[in-house]
Amino acid sequence: MKKIEAIIRPTVLEDIKEALGEYGIHGMTVSEVAGCGLQKGRVGIYRGSKFNINLLHKVKLELVTTDNQVNEVVEIISKVGRSGEIGDGKIFIYPLENAIRIRTGDEGDDAIS
Amino acid sequence: MKKIEAIIRPTVLEDIKEALGEYGIHGMTVSEVAGCGLQKGRVGIYRGSKFNINLLHKVKLELVTTDNQVNEVVEIISKVGRSGEIGDGKIFIYPLENAIRIRTGDEGDDAIS
Amino acid sequence: MKKIEAIIRPTVLEDIKEALGEYGIHGMTVSEVAGCGLQKGRVGIYRGSKFNINLLHKVKLELVTTDNQVNEVVEIISKVGRSGEIGDGKIFIYPLENAIRIRTGDEGDDAIS
Amino acid sequence: MNIKYFCLLSILGGLLLFPTVGFAADGPTAESNALAINTVWVLIAGFLVFIMHAGFALVESGFTRAKNTVNILTKNMMTISLGALLFFATGFAIAFGGDVGGFIGNKGFFLTNISDMDFGIPMYGFWFFQAVFCATAATIVSGAVAERTKLSAYFLFTVIITAFIYPVVVHWVWGGGWLATRGFTDFAGSTVVHSVGAWSALVGAYLVGARLGKYGKDGKVRAIPGHNIPLGTLGTLLLWFGWFGFNPGSTLSGTTSDIAWIATTTMLAASAGTVSTTLFTWAKHGKPDLALILNGALAGLVGITAGTAAVTPVGAIFIGAIAGILLPISVDLFDRVIKIDDPVGAISVHGTCGAFGTLAVGLFAHEGGLFYGGGASLLITQIIGVVAVFIWTGVCAFVAFKLIDAIVGLRVSQEEELEGLDLSEHGMEAYGDFTLKAGEIGGFNSRAGKIST
Amino acid sequence: MNIKYFCLLSILGGLLLFPTVGFAADGPTAESNALAINTVWVLIAGFLVFIMHAGFALVESGFTRAKNTVNILTKNMMTISLGALLFFATGFAIAFGGDVGGFIGNKGFFLTNISDMDFGIPMYGFWFFQAVFCATAATIVSGAVAERTKLSAYFLFTVIITAFIYPVVVHWVWGGGWLATRGFTDFAGSTVVHSVGAWSALVGAYLVGARLGKYGKDGKVRAIPGHNIPLGTLGTLLLWFGWFGFNPGSTLSGTTSDIAWIATTTMLAASAGTVSTTLFTWAKHGKPDLALILNGALAGLVGITAGTAAVTPVGAIFIGAIAGILLPISVDLFDRVIKIDDPVGAISVHGTCGAFGTLAVGLFAHEGGLFYGGGASLLITQIIGVVAVFIWTGVCAFVAFKLIDAIVGLRVSQEEELEGLDLSEHGMEAYGDFTLKAGEIGGFNSRAGKIST
Amino acid sequence: MNIKYFCLLSILGGLLLFPTVGFAADGPTAESNALAINTVWVLIAGFLVFIMHAGFALVESGFTRAKNTVNILTKNMMTISLGALLFFATGFAIAFGGDVGGFIGNKGFFLTNISDMDFGIPMYGFWFFQAVFCATAATIVSGAVAERTKLSAYFLFTVIITAFIYPVVVHWVWGGGWLATRGFTDFAGSTVVHSVGAWSALVGAYLVGARLGKYGKDGKVRAIPGHNIPLGTLGTLLLWFGWFGFNPGSTLSGTTSDIAWIATTTMLAASAGTVSTTLFTWAKHGKPDLALILNGALAGLVGITAGTAAVTPVGAIFIGAIAGILLPISVDLFDRVIKIDDPVGAISVHGTCGAFGTLAVGLFAHEGGLFYGGGASLLITQIIGVVAVFIWTGVCAFVAFKLIDAIVGLRVSQEEELEGLDLSEHGMEAYGDFTLKAGEIGGFNSRAGKIST
Numbered sequence A, B, C: 001m002k003k004i005e006a007i008i009r010p011t012v013l014e015d016i017k018e019a020l021g022e023y024g025i026h027g028m029t030v031s032e033v034a035g036c037g038l039q040k041g042r043v044g045i046y047r048g049s050k051f052n053i054n055l056l057h058k059v060k061l062e063l064v065t066t067d068n069q070v071n072e073v074v075e076i077i078s079k080v081g082r083s084g085e086i087g088d089g090k091i092f093i094y095p096l097e098n099a100i101r102i103r104t105g106d107e108g109d110d111a112i113s
Numbered sequence D, E, F: 001m002n003i004k005y006f007c008l009l010s011i012l013g014g015l016l017l018f019p020t021v022g023f024a025a026d027g028p029t030a031e032s033n034a035l036a037i038n039t040v041w042v043l044i045a046g047f048l049v050f051i052m053h054a055g056f057a058l059v060e061s062g063f064t065r066a067k068n069t070v071n072i073l074t075k076n077m078m079t080i081s082l083g084a085l086l087f088f089a090t091g092f093a094i095a096f097g098g099d100v101g102g103f104i105g106n107k108g109f110f111l112t113n114i115s116d117m118d119f120g121i122p123m124y125g126f127w128f129f130q131a132v133f134c135a136t137a138a139t140i141v142s143g144a145v146a147e148r149t150k151l152s153a154y155f156l157f158t159v160i161i162t163a164f165i166y167p168v169v170v171h172w173v174w175g176g177g178w179l180a181t182r183g184f185t186d187f188a189g190s191t192v193v194h195s196v197g198a199w200s201a202l203v204g205a206y207l208v209g210a211r212l213g214k215y216g217k218d219g220k221v222r223a224i225p226g227h228n229i230p231l232g233t234l235g236t237l238l239l240w241f242g243w244f245g246f247n248p249g250s251t252l253s254g255t256t257s258d259i260a261w262i263a264t265t266t267m268l269a270a271s272a273g274t275v276s277t278t279l280f281t282w283a284k285h286g287k288p289d290l291a292l293i294l295n296g297a298l299a300g301l302v303g304i305t306a307g308t309a310a311v312t313p314v315g316a317i318f319i320g321a322i323a324g325i326l327l328p329i330s331v332d333l334f335d336r337v338i339k340i341d342d343p344v345g346a347i348s349v350h351g352t353c354g355a356f357g358t359l360a361v362g363l364f365a366h367e368g369g370l371f372y373g374g375g376a377s378l379l380i381t382q383i384i385g386v387v388a389v390f391i392w393t394g395v396c397a398f399v400a401f402k403l404i405d406a407i408v409g410l411r412v413s414q415e416e417e418l419e420g421l422d423l424s425e426h427g428m429e430a431y432g433d434f435t436l437k438a439g440e441i442g443g444f445n446s447r448a449g450k451i452s453t
């Protein structure tokens, strides 16, 4: 099992969710985050003062998958989430030692099937 | 050291926190997330349009514990967080290389004691 | 590559971001979390009822760095984020298997450079 | 050149066929002007009372949780609407039309058959003012039973209180009924409006039970903070603003200097209530408790409502200040001792302080008050009125809620309550764009969307 | 001792040089008092109409997404301001000054040269009331084209509608123009104000296109929930409140008992609209849909506006109830069939129900209505008026929007729309402290800050 | 049948014993009607001024951070309340009761001993209107010193300004004092109300120091965005709405056509202010800055307040437009050059534009203004008045704040400020249900709760 963590643009969340659903993956956890990186921020203006808005709205997608799904999932996210402009985001892959389904107590791959 | 990450129902957060406190664990980090999985969403209605609310409110609990506490913690979360209905959530266990307490610079198990 | 996750006080976020920027690290993901630990909560009062506010505002910083930057980054965060009072927070270091830049498909260290 | 409003004129011409109460047909007179001033005054006062419904909506939603916001707002919208329609259908007739034994009116349903009545101002002006009052009594209930009561159950109770329970009390006190005959003094409704709402709320909150999580396993009270205090504050200020229609408008006349007197006592009592609750909570907990301070302003207002025309400004300050201290004590009593869960403090604000304010007339009335050497007779009459209205409302509300419970049930299921009434009863969220939950169609546009334009 | 207001007196003295319409110079008379009552009434009514702009601002921002909130609020602030200035410059002259062929006025630009006109009340009182009306028509557009229209394009259209499109229609109906001559009856503006706004909104929303993501690849409608329903509800109640100025104030006289009648029909129609939309959506979807219920209250109000002085209270209930059912049907029609994206339902509320309300006068008018045995002639006149205003507004708005499109463009870029107009057009966020994005200077203070004090 | 209001009658009967100023005893007369119209007008105007406090509360909370919201709202609730009580106790006497050397009044404390005075309308009506004005001056301070000032320090200053500083200025200008004698013209209080508030705010904000993080290590200004712009916008519109009581109500008479004139100049100046700030900020930064545009509307309103009855509509447009440009320049000046941190722009809106508006009377007054050939004498008087009030307020406020600093301290600790005043001074959060922090009892119900019902 691996944990795939993708930082994506908010605007592509739905399409990625749909594409993953078509591939057969429904379980995931989503949260709102703010990101900075190469992407240039916006110039903000407030009461006549300019300032740099350099933490931008992003969405974090967390999916735990079986080892053999990792490549496919990364592919899907990359393809659907890519606009080619700076700021498309990253995918990080982490090792995972175990997963438990609270409802049943199932462990390992069973927990996420 | 391990990191235990639990996606739970918002309604059981307090009980789990209390149960963990009784067991002796007080340190944890909590965040609001949205989850989808097997649990059926709600049908939303807005201005006459029906739609599927399929990202549901969940709470993410993150605890870093010593290796020997992992089983007990998983047990507690599973027991208190279980309603038996679909949507109770998951527990994921990750390896961790180090932990540092910012205030003191303590590393490893000392950082989280 | 490692993932550095720091739970810090909201008030030091900007300084840490600045210090990391000076060191040459710009990419990071930030989120709002609530933490509990040794730090004493506030006594809240609402309509004459006292209660304990024990989940405190914290900020979570997530950075994926190359292996050789880890020590330096931890140092910077520790130094800038330290007030010496209980509640300064923790830094956790996780192993990571891979990173992909969605925009280009670059993998590994290239993805985060 | 003279602009002519053809259409206006033709319509107005048409209206002249309807009965008008002495308005100028050919040229204004002192009498027609006085009538016009009174009409204008009562209507504007009625508009101000109307905006109190916005105040209630904000106080009730601000002091409850985000997950029940759509629900409480829906209730508020329906309360004012049902209230107006039912007061048109039956309430007005019961309150003001004829009299059966000093107990109830019996004519004027749908405002027909009442051309022989004289209200001092045009009938529709009088009706309008009374109708917005009626809905006020009803809306007090929604705050107390918030976050757990079924929508249908609440609507049914709103029908009963506006069509029947409230109008009967109005008849007793303002419609020439038995309490009026006894000399019971409730100028603008500390008892008639506020207590009727509050005692209904008391029965309702008792029968529907406390919100899940309000009392711990050990019976310990848990605070459940409201989700939007700025809205609650704005709501309180809108209520205060509307009260300047509620009290001074109850003269039903703009040609009396009493309106200035009444505005002054209203203002001073509200101010005194705010300050005394602030000082009281600050002294008690070391911190001023805004959630109670806002209630304290309302406590002062409810307290002065009965005696607003009968007490002096200094008397008003005393009444407001006492109400502002009674309020936190009453909230504590209901929370901790009686254990009736009232999320917004409606029972304490409108019930406790309404009863106090009504009795205070017997103490502070410049004419006839005990403290001004008027003896105890007015006070005794006031006590009788307060008790009678408590019993009437309590019994009626109890029967009504029990009936409703039997028919549709009072309370949502545990699952629905935990999830929040917005999702379970409405499928809608108050802040649908803040969270990710809206999913497929929410805060985020899919790329697919890009094509369709 | 007599307090003397030196400064007040000297100013007032100065003002006496300006023309006053029969106000008391030495001692009040019945005539001067009647004039004062009318003036006070119209001004207060105008203040209430003004607060409708707060209502519009809240409804429009509450029912759209957080990322476009600063944008919509900026539009609202400018609409009322541009509206007042342009109605001063040209609108008033076109609407009420002189007459060219029953089609348009031609004098009184900048309120000069009109000392010979008689409005019944002081000219400035009349102007004030009409000016706040004018801005109301304009602001209806901003809701319908929200979340995707360029700021500059919207401002240009606001200039055109307030300076020209709307005043012409006013001239036709209220300024002695051809529709007035025909006996067209639109008491307070179901057609004159609301439909003009709505048909402009229709054209605008059509030309600017649907919001990204509103229609899926397959053409399926997607709900885009508003971000703050409590604000939307407060906005609706403020509009309802303001309507008590809009309708009863349109008598332009406080010395007629009609104002009470009108307040009553207004109240009952709004209530009936709220209840009927509630029941309708509940029956249809199993859940009462607050987003539509709020629109339903407004539907009742728009519906009664034309006939508020001409129909009976029972007639008002019917009109409100029908409008409350037409509303969700119309929303559905525009959403699903016609596929014009109107985030707040402005076209259905003000257009569909405005047209219905105007026609309803021909049916329900106590004098001349079909249902009261008055035959079809009034109804036919009403149809002519509705159609004429539809064509005029539609054509003008189409030309105007096409011109604006050619000059500055109607729509922001896809990137700007996705990011939100607040960041792209304003560099500002509505809730700048809730998110972390404010960065360097936002919700969090850097330690550096500690030093600087 | 004749409905009888037993209780009403008995109370009203009782009131007849209190002095009424010529109200009709037996049958209305033209005089009694005129008095009634004036009374009704002033009271309603006072109600509108009251709602300005809701406007201030929203503007001040919307433009500051979420963590200080409960604090600012508590301050607003107390300001209006303390203001009313203290204006009753001492303020009214100092302002309007008797006269000592043209400088201060000396009788009428607690509104006693003033039955010999004649205010044109019933004394309580006059008091009410003046009392809500008084609190307005005080509340201007709270915005400027927000997010860092101790609650107790603020309350003490509110006592001093409402009980003493403000009433003295009122005496000078409106109470027959030395500035009134000189012919100083400030119709509704650009200087008397707004500048007194603003200069106090200036001193307060200077002495309490800038918020942590407002100025970087290098002295660079950092923007600290407000947390809720929709509330700030609603607040601005409520202020604008209330201004229709503030200015036209200051005639203290509804029987003059000036009220229509004043409503018109008020409306046009506010509109011009809004538009000119919009264009100015758009031109300067390429983006219209809503935070300043809202201030711009208020700038226009403050600017016209002194001359609202003395200038023409076109003059009002000029005054508003200039104020709308002065505003962003002044904000910049205080932010960047003078470095006084004023989170909501109170000093610029009420001080800079208040002074400008007062001087503008000397330029634009139709009678006596420099631009209308009236020479410089009025202008010089205006300058004297502006300077005198600046010195008086500045000195008093300085002494007061220094005293308060010595007694309770002006500023919260760094820790408290960083954490937010809501938690540190109140133990309460404005949005207690949005975050997880409420913990044990917050947004989430524990399962334990399930049992207790």
Ligand SMILES: Nc1ncnc2c1ncn2[C@@H]1O[C@H](COP(=O)(O)OP(=O)(O)O)[C@@H](O)[C@H]1O
Pocket: A007, A034, A035, A036, A037, A038, A039, A056, A058, A085, A086, A087, A088, A089, A090, C026, C027, C028, C029, C030, C062, C063, C064, C065, C101, C102, C103, C112
């Ligand atoms: N080293 C990193 N660690 C964690 N998150 C990162 C890192 N670098 C970038 N991110 C996240 O990815 C987002 C996109 O990165 P950015 O460099 O702006 O564009 P791109 O990914 O197209 O090169 C950032 O907003 C941030 O949330």
Ligand SMILES: Nc1ncnc2c1ncn2[C@@H]1O[C@H](COP(=O)(O)OP(=O)(O)O)[C@@H](O)[C@H]1O
Pocket: A026, A027, A028, A029, A030, A062, A063, A064, A065, A101, A102, A103, A112, B007, B034, B035, B036, B037, B038, B039, B056, B058, B085, B086, B087, B088, B089, B090
């Ligand atoms: N593969 C996954 N990766 C990450 N999170 C998941 C995954 N599957 C489920 N979740 C999280 O767990 C929650 C509950 O899962 P669900 O399948 O609905 O019920 P259950 O856990 O009872 O089988 C989801 O809402 C989601 O937040």
Ligand SMILES: Nc1ncnc2c1ncn2[C@@H]1O[C@H](COP(=O)(O)OP(=O)(O)O)[C@@H](O)[C@H]1O
Pocket: B026, B027, B028, B029, B030, B062, B063, B064, B065, B101, B102, B103, B112, C007, C034, C035, C036, C037, C038, C039, C056, C058, C085, C086, C087, C088, C089, C090
């Ligand atoms: N075991 C843990 N696992 C995850 N997060 C923790 C843990 N212990 C503490 N934290 C986080 O670190 C924050 C600070 O910890 P705390 O014990 O209060 O102070 P300190 O780090 O100074 O000892 C907490 O609020 C919480 O968010």
